[in-house]
Amino acid sequence: MQVFFKKNTCSLFNMKKYTLLFISYTLLFLNHCSTDLEETIETDIITPSNDVTEPVNNTSNSNNTSSQNTTTTTSFDHKGMLINWADNIIIPAITDFQNSLIQLQETANTFTNDPAAENLTSLREIWLTSYSKWQYVEMFDIGVAEEIYFKNRMNLYPVNTGKVEDNISNQNYDLEISSNFSSQGFSTIDYLLFGIDDNDDNIISKYSDTNLNYGTYLSDIVDKMVNLTNQVKAQWESSYRQSFIESTDNTATSSINLIVNDFIFYFEKGYRANKFGIPAGVFSGNPLPDRIESYYGEKYSKILALEAGNAIDQFFNGKNYLDSSEIGLSLNQYLDYLEDDVENKLSEKINNQLKIAKDKILELNDNFKIQIEDNNNQMLATYDAIQKTVVLLKVDMLQKLNISVDYADADGD
């Protein structure tokens, strides 16, 4: 309490002087924007001039860049954070993912031309690699990715097997329409590579019979995924990156708010609910083991969940996608800036809770289906550990950042 009183008297002492200062600044400001107060002015005077032409690997310096401009020493470098997100996390992740998809495309072509057992094995391997890299891309549902429903078309599960089989036998399908979102993407490949028949020999024989058209559908699906990813990648390579890093405001449509909302939405839905909650029966009362990610591949659900958890840790802590020992600005650092005088830091609490959840995931069976059928309580306990982070992110973090959850558009007082 003593500290508080000290603060209090200090502010009283300074109040008159600073109130005057405050008022004069306000009047000054009013002159500038008297035309429309609701519009925030676009010019970006907060952020120091970061070197934007040579962006990669320079964010470790971004803490020091404020020294270029002595008046900004007190403020957090929001632009530096956006640059780190764009250049060291998002773009490298998409690039890496894109490369793995191109490899997947090649391997898929090899397999469909020559449906041999070893080609199937290598196709499955590449598929898993690509699926793992996708976990680092899914959360950034922004720009073109959002417009083309990227995440829904790449990784909606469970796969609608009936629709897939219909499409294959009819040879008449439009992958652009939303009713086909659950018959394309990774979960469909999962079905096509592991689930169309009982064993590998039978699966291979289905591909060998070209009249059955399984190979054609596989190629179409993979081509579509490459095509969609190219669109997303192309946007980040265009002027979009620049406008992304310039949009440092705290408004509903600014980059920081959009990405933070995406991150939390992903954590709550794509990670917590889809990978754990729904299969464990949290929302239905009954366990639904067939809702796990990679249901037909069986033993990959844990690997994918761990990759997703790693992607979350990487983003929250600002770790470079290519070299996780290199750390730039992200939410962790932003929270520390906002909580400079707090003992029990929120960023530490979040990291601790992420760690607890990770340890619980590590104890699970590689195949979540077996885990749910054998001991669903362990799955539910893992879900609860993840749920605790949702509270920290959605309540504590959003309060500190003063960012509102998606589109709650109305006046407030």
Add this chain to the structure above:
Amino acid sequence: MLKIYFREATQHPAPLAVFRILFGLLMLYALLRFWANNWIETLYINPKFHFKYFGFSWVNDLGVFNYLIYIICIISCIGIILGYRYRISIISFFLIFTYIELIDKTTYLNHYYFTSCVAFLLCFLPAASYFSLDAHKNKEVSKIPSWNIDALRFFLCIVYFYAGIAKINSDWLIEAQPLSIWLTTKYDIPILGQILQFKFIHYAASWFGMLYDVFIPFFLCFKKTRKVAFLFVILFHVMTKIFFPSIGMFPFIMIFCALIFFDDSIHKKWIIQLKNIIKMIKNFIKKNKIQNTKYADVSYKNHSLVLPVFICFFIFQLIFPLRYLAYPGELFWNEEGYRFSWRVMLMEKKGYTTFKIKDSVTNKIFYVDNSDFLSSFQEKQMSFQPDFILEYAHYLAKHFENQGHKNIQVFADSFVALNGRPSQRFIDPNVDLYKKIESFKHKTWILPLKDEIYGL
């Protein structure tokens, strides 16, 4: 003395006429803005379910007819501005505006309540007895009893003063919360954004805000300080609009309403200028000179019921905001007696509340996805307000009962953070909310805040 004050018409009606016109214009703009933002649809028509004010569950959303009553409300505004069939216009405005606000408490704002209160007062005041189409047709009044204007002034004083004393608490003055959170994250305001990073600015703003609210009514009442005080009114409210663009029309409403404190000379001047403009336009259109309206020396007499109604209104206004004193626990946390008390921009509260539905016989449980039932705005508001949580719990129970579920129990898994404190559990997770009934009684199932906030 008191008798003369309440009986004798001594005051020129010009301030009331100006107030009527400005109020009408602002409301017209506010209604059109509401419509243009498509809020009629997103806030009232789209949601499957509305959170009702206690005792007003009979107020229902009218679907597409919302637009119809909005149109009537807009026409009423024009009637108010022109002073055409004023009494019908203001009464219909008051009823419709209040009805709309009562549909869903998710959208509760202090300045909507303020608007309803002012409209209520205006229903009884001779605001169209001067410089209006009604007065033009009949006869213009030159004198009204001065309490007619003082009533509005007094109401404004109550609003400011209560808003001010609500800020006298340890969070606001000693922790500079929630302004610390709000101002630090306004880094994107040009020039000011940098200054807002300093802690002492948060303290200065908190103290200035509190002192402003408490003292501005007095400074506005005294002639000597009035002009400076009004400059502060403009400054303060424009500042709030810059820092908090989402507070909507509130700053403008308060600035224009505060003009009522000025005496009639300045209002008369404005009306003469307005009259000249109207005359010029008329002359331009008709080409023949129009004579000035006859200006009779008529005194206005209020209906004998008006005074008792006003006395009741003000007793209510003075007492109702203090009802929180009757509840145990922390007001900001429990929010028992928080609304309708002029607590404006007073706290930063965020919550996360999910609901567990349990069959008490089979012990089978599942969680509800709130987005299946609520708009994101409703979910946000529900998550930290106990009466919302209870109402929603009952709605869910009935919904799942209708789906054939049996022996339903509803438990809330709720976490709330207040003014930058770490989040803590908000609702007792072991209490079946379906068994709890909404009332004015203290809600024992709210877990107490693990901290103390001192103050009024």
